[in-house]
Every structure is written in C-alpha cells, then in structure tokens.
Amino acid sequence: MQLIEINKARYRKHLNRVIAGCGIGLAVGSLAISQTLIALFPDESGSHFHWNLIGVAITSVGLAWLLNKYRTHSFMTEVVYVWELKKALNKITRKMAKLKAAGREGNADALLAIHYSYAGSRLLWQLDDNLITMDDLAIKQAELESVAAQHNVTLNVEDYDESILKQF
Numbered sequence: 661m662q663l664i665e666i667n668k669a670r671y672r673k674h675l676n677r678v679i680a681g682c683g684i685g686l687a688v689g690s691l692a693i694s695q696t697l698i699a700l701f702p703d704e705s706g707s708h709f710h711w712n713l714i715g716v717a718i719t720s721v722g723l724a725w726l727l728n729k730y731r732t733h734s735f736m737t738e739v740v741y742v743w744e745l746k747k748a749l750n751k752i753t754r755k756m757a758k759l760k761a762a763g764r765e766g767n768a769d770a771l772l773a774i775h776y777s778y779a780g781s782r783l784l785w786q787l788d789d790n791l792i793t794m795d796d797l798a799i800k801q802a803e804l805e806s807v808a809a810q811h812n813v814t815l816n817v818e819d820y821d822e823s824i825l826k827q828f
Contacts, residue, residue, distance in 0.1 A: 661748050663779055663817055664741070668787055671738040678739055682723055689719030742787065745780055751825060752777040758828040763804070766811035769824040774804055776820035 694715030698708050731740045752759070752773050762770035778801050785794060808815050 661744060661822065663745075663776075663783055666738050666741065666783070666787060671742065671787055674735055675739050675742075678727075678736070682727075685723055685726075686716070686719050689722060690715040693718050742784065745784065748822060749777055749780045749784070751822065755825055755828045762828065763807060766807075766813065768811075768813045769827065771804065771808050771811075771813050772815055772820050773824060773828075775801075775808075775815040776817050778804065779817045 690712070692715070694708065694712045697711040697714060701711070703711075727736075730736055756774070756777070759770040759773050763774055778797060782794070782797055785791065785797070805815070
C-alpha cells in the first residue's frame with residue numbers, strides 16, 4: 661500500500677459524516693427493530709433485553725454491510741484509505757519487536773517495514789492533529805536512519821510491500 665497525500669479537510673468532513681451516520685443509523689435502526697420485536701413478542705416479565713440485543717446486532721450487521729457495499733464510492737475514498745492504512749500499520753506493529761531486532765542486525769526488509777510504519781504513522785497523526793507524539797517519532801526516525809546508514813541500506817517508503825512481513 662502506497663502512502664498518498666490526503667486532503668485533510670475532506671477526510672475529516674467525510675469521516676465525521678460516516679461516524680454520525682453510523683451512530684444515528686445504529687440508534688434508529690436498533691430502536692425500530694427492538695420495538696417491533698417487543699410489540700410482536702411481548703415478555704410478561706417486562707424484560708426485553710434479548711429483543712434490544714437482537715435489534716442492535718441486526719442493525720450493526722446492516723451498517724457493516726452498507727459500509728462494505730459503499731467502500732468504493734468516491735465519498736468514502738479517503739476514509740477507506742485511512743482504514744486500510746491503519747490495518748497495514750497494525751500488521752507491522754504486531755511484529756515490531758522482531759522487526760527492530762532484525763533491523764539492528766542490518767536486515768533491509770525489517771528496516772524498510774519500520775520506515776514505512778513511521779511514515780504512515782506521521783501521515784495519520786497529521787490527519788488526526790495528533791502532533792504531540794511527532795517529536796518522539798522524529799527521534800525514532802533519526803535512530804532508524806543512523807542504523808540504515810551504518811548498514812548501507814537505502815530506505816524508500818515506496819519500496820515497501822506487505823509481503824516482506826511474512827519472514828518475521
């Protein structure tokens with residue numbers, strides 16, 4: 661997955677609409693379904709927990725289906741890209757201890773994966789205005805670059821491919 665520049669204002673606007681739509685859809689859908697089930701199958705004890713749970717579950721599945729169906733729509737481009745980037749970075753993070761150990765030994769693939777992780781994290785943090793941790797990231801990036809220079813490894817984020825993680 662290549663890192664691309666994203667229009668921050670468009671991304672935030674679309675993400676906020678998706679979140680609001682999902683929240684409203686979950687509230688309205690689960691209430692409508694659970695109230696319909698309660699009206700059709702009343703419980704004499706007054707406990708309708710199971711109908712409420714079924715309403716939430718059905719609505720959640722419906723929302724997940726809608727999000728998946730419309731993930732290729734132009735409105736969702738930035739939102740889906742960020743979701744996919746977070747998924748890719750999570751795969752790297754789960755293997756970070758092994759990657760760092762291999763990187764200290766000069767493994768070019770490990771260094772490249774770490775470099776991609778740092779670049780992707782920087783992009784996400786800028787989109788989310790999470791600038792507090794950018795200083796820590798800059799320090800880690802400088803350490804990575806010194807290790808790469810020590811082992812004569814050139815790091816280019818465009819060279820990263822997720823398949824290199826399989827060896828770690």
